[in-house]
Structures are given as structure tokens and as C-alpha cells.
Amino acid sequence: MKLLIAGLALLAAGPFRCTQKEALRSIDKVSLSLHQYPTRDVLRYEVDSSGIAVHLANSGTGFDSVLYTKAASAALGQSRQGMFRFREVRYANKCLEDGQVMTLAYHAGDSTVRRVRFQNYYHDDLQQLVQFINTQVDSTYRIGYNKDALLRGMEACDK
């Protein structure tokens, strides 16, 4: 019986894992956008095969300026690892107005394969990505992702 279950699990997991790997390989850019609400500015961190770039852009005017770049050949592989860990498209603490809102996007060529929105929300896998980005960029461009404060806010919201 155990063998049968293991066999079924292998059958189920095998092709899926393969698909995941293929999908991950096709990701050639990961971007993390920090919305500056209520302004329409966005601080966007782009990670691709050449390294990391930090943009300041505006969603209304099309303004887009590169503030910082750093060559980091292994960064893309690290950044795309968490792609399948986000099961939802939106993680939100609805009790806060404005605050820290981020959009994580995985791109393959011209298309966006997956987009996840975090609104004043703590997620371990996002924390890992933020930590990784923070190790790569200059201190001026480090992202503040305060686990304790976010969790406190989420707990207060649940009450």
C-alpha cells in the first residue's frame, strides 16, 4: 500500500516539479515595486541576469529614472527561487490605509508570469527576498521590511 501511495505521489509530483523548473528557468527578470502611496511614484528593484537596478518611476507620467545599478550575476537565480511559494495574488492587512505596499513580479520576456501584491503584510518568503536585495544594494537603497511592526499590525487587525 505504502509503495502504491509513494508511486502515485511520484507520478503526481514528477511532472509538476519539471514544470516548475522549466517555469523558473524562463523567468529572466524579477521586480519588486515599493509603491509610494498616496503619491504615484514607485521605487522599483529589478533583478535580471546582469544584476540589480533601482528605479524611481511614476505610474501616471511615465517618468522612470535609474537611481542605482550593481552587477551581480547570481542575483537572478536567488530572486526567482520563491516564485511558487506565494499562493495568493494579494496578501493584505486591510486595517491600514496606505502604508507599505509592494508588488512582486516575475517576468519572462515581455510578459509578466506572476504578480503578487503585499499590503502592509509580513511574509517570510518576501522577507528572504528583501534581505537578499538589501545585501546587494548600497545602504541608501535598502528596503525597510519590519517584521515585528508588520506582525503587530496584522494581529491588531485580527482582533
Add this chain to the structure above:
Amino acid sequence: MNARNSFLLVVLCSLLTLTTRAQDPHPISGINMLKDSRWPSRPDGRTVIEVSWENPTSSDAQQRAWVRDAITNSWGKVANINFTGWGAATASSEGIRIRIDPTGHPHTKGLGTMLDGKPDGMVLNFDFLGDFKCRISKEDCIKFIAVHEFGHALGLAHEHNRADCLCNEDPQGSDGDFYVTPCDLASVMNYCNPKWSNHGRLSPNDVVGIQVIYGKPGGSAPAVTELKEIRFIPCTMDVTDKANTLRQLMSKSSAIRAASFTMETKPVPTKVADKFSVPVTIRYFADNDEAKANGLKKLLVAEGYDDDAINVENMVAVMGSTIPDYIEVWTKTDPVPTRTKFDEIRLIPCTAADREIVRLVRKVIDATPEYEVKAFSEEKNAVPQRAADRLPAPLTIRFFHPDDEGKAYGMKKLLALYGYPIDDIAVENMVPRMSKVYPSYLEIWHK
């Protein structure tokens, strides 16, 4: 050829000779509030809200002055609201408590009275260090953001969260439940406003909206009518829906706070109904409640009901005893005369491909003598997918006034007559979702 193409062909043939009237783009606009979060007003109608700083220092005195100045000259100037204090917070400080955070993303921890006395209830950034940046002058950033955050502190949710907003931004934070006017792109509370936070300047509809909620400066309109019960009594089954409309209107009004809004379901004897000489009679049962009954009448008149159609009746002398804080609203007939014209029909194509259909719909209406439409307007912006997904049918007719329901169904019949598949047409009643009714106005959406 599918049914919709047949519709196109039939309409094109029928309307070949028709000319179209010039488009009249209509700026739609509004406010989105969480009703229960309204700050209470004093008996004179003024709402006084204490403001304090959690961590003020002498080095940020100028920035704090900018905030105070921006709020006094925006929300404080146009509405009957007085922001007081502005000193350092103590452990027992009530009202809005502001934390100055040099790296934080500005926010509020809830809407309106949810912030009352809450430590760090509002967070503002004066230095824009860390990952929250300011690309314009610090003074402008601080002022514009403060106006937006104080909108939240007054109970306003994000305007773009509304289902009727044509905006591609994700909903954020709380949803309101009290729409004062249709969605306002120019609102300081709308992320989709091309001028973010409307550059600290309240839009005309922000002003109208906040005045509906808190009253005009120095006015007494916002005084909240407190009651234990308002009972709605339709004299006949025919006017049950009219009585229900009045009930919805009053229960959604921020100017009325009643513990219960009840509806009489038993039939009213004819001899009782015959006593009423006007469509609506508001009865009060304690001398002190006369002003409250008149307040309810005022509200209905402000909503477009005919002043002569509403009577206020003192029942104190008739009753052996008084019943304080209790009012009855009797409906005998429809208090609003039936309209035969439309002031406006707004056509909203969800995609560029839908424009052809909505323009044909317009031609159909134009060509029908039973309809007289003062103005057609067409939405130019793309409809976000989530708004399109909410539409119950490919062609949705939305009405915003109870009296327009029949006209909306008439429109459905008309379009079906012209060959549009009747099963693909839905009529949607928007009245329960709006705090105000919009007579003589229809929206026709196509996806």
C-alpha cells in the same frame, strides 16, 4: 451570424439616416466613506477633533506647522470641523495622534473614529529617508500627503476602492459603505488621480462630500438625529417599495442615527390610510422630537423629494402618553412624480471593441420618440477588468433612482426589440449602493 452581430446589422439598417448629437463628456465625481467612523458633532453641529503629536521636536516645528496649515486650509476650511490641540500627546490624549517617522510609509491605522486616542494612529514622514521618497519639494510632499491622511482620519476610504470607479489601481485598505456622489477621479482620496492627492487641493466633490458628512462651516446641518426607532408604514402593498426606499435612504444617512429602522408588514385599514392627505407623513410622539421629525423631512427634500409631498404631524395630543425618540414614516403614494425624460445616459464600453455597440445603443435611444435624453456621455477611460467582471451581463443597464427602474426595464425591452439578445441584458439597481439617488440618470455598460 451571432445574435449580437444581428443586433448590429438590424440597428445599422434601422438607423442609417439618423444623425447623432454631439457627445457631452460628463465629469463624474465623489466620496467614499465608512459611515460608522464619522466623528460625532456637538449639539451646535460642529465636530471638534483633537490632534496631537507623539514625538514632536523643536527641529520639526516647521513641518508640523505645514501639516496644520494644510489641514486647516483644506478639510477645516470647507466643513464644520475644528481640529484643535496640535500639541504633544500624553498617555490619555484623545483624537488623532500622529507619529513622525523619518523612514516610514505614511498611513493611518483605520478610518475616522477608529483612530480616536489610538497611539501612532497616523504616521507621517517629514524626512523621506529609507524607501519612502519625495521627488518634489518637501513642503509639498508633507502637505499633500497630510491632506490625504487626514481624509482617512475623517472616515474617508480610498475613492478608487469603489466598484463604480474606472481605475486600474488595486483596492487598498478599508472599503467605504457610504457613497456621497459617483466616483471622483479628482478626489484627494483617489490613487488614480493623475495629480496625486490632487496636490493637496480638495476637489469640488471632496468639498460637497465632506459637507454632506460634517456640514458646511458654521452650519448646523450635520447635527445627528438620534432616535430609538423609525418605523416605516406603507399604506398599501403598492407603495411598499417606496417606503423601503425611504428606509434605505434614512438608514444610510450619516445625519440619522437610529437603533432600528423597522417596517410595518400588516395591511393598513383603508379608513386610516384615507386620513393622509399627502404622499408621506412623518409622525412624532414626543414634543422634543418635533425638530427631529422636521430634520427627517429636510433630509428627504434635500434628496429631491417634493416639499409639499411630505407632512410632519404632531401625535402628542392624540396619544394618551408620549413615546420619545420614536418616529413613524407613513407612505401613502409615491412622493416623487414620475419622470418621463432622462437628464443623462452614460455609455460605458468596457473595451474599445464595445464602443461600436454602445454608440448603436445611443442611436436606438435617440431614434425612439418615447425617450428624451438631455445629454449622452461616453466613458473615455478603459474599464478595469475587475469592474467589467462585476457586470452581470454583456449589456448592463444601471439605474440610480427608484423611479427609474421602470424606465430601465423599458430600455431593456427596447434593445431587445432591436435584436439584442434579451438574456444578455441585465438591469441593475444601484440605489442601495448609493447614499444619494440620481434621478433621471442611467448607465449602460457593455462588455
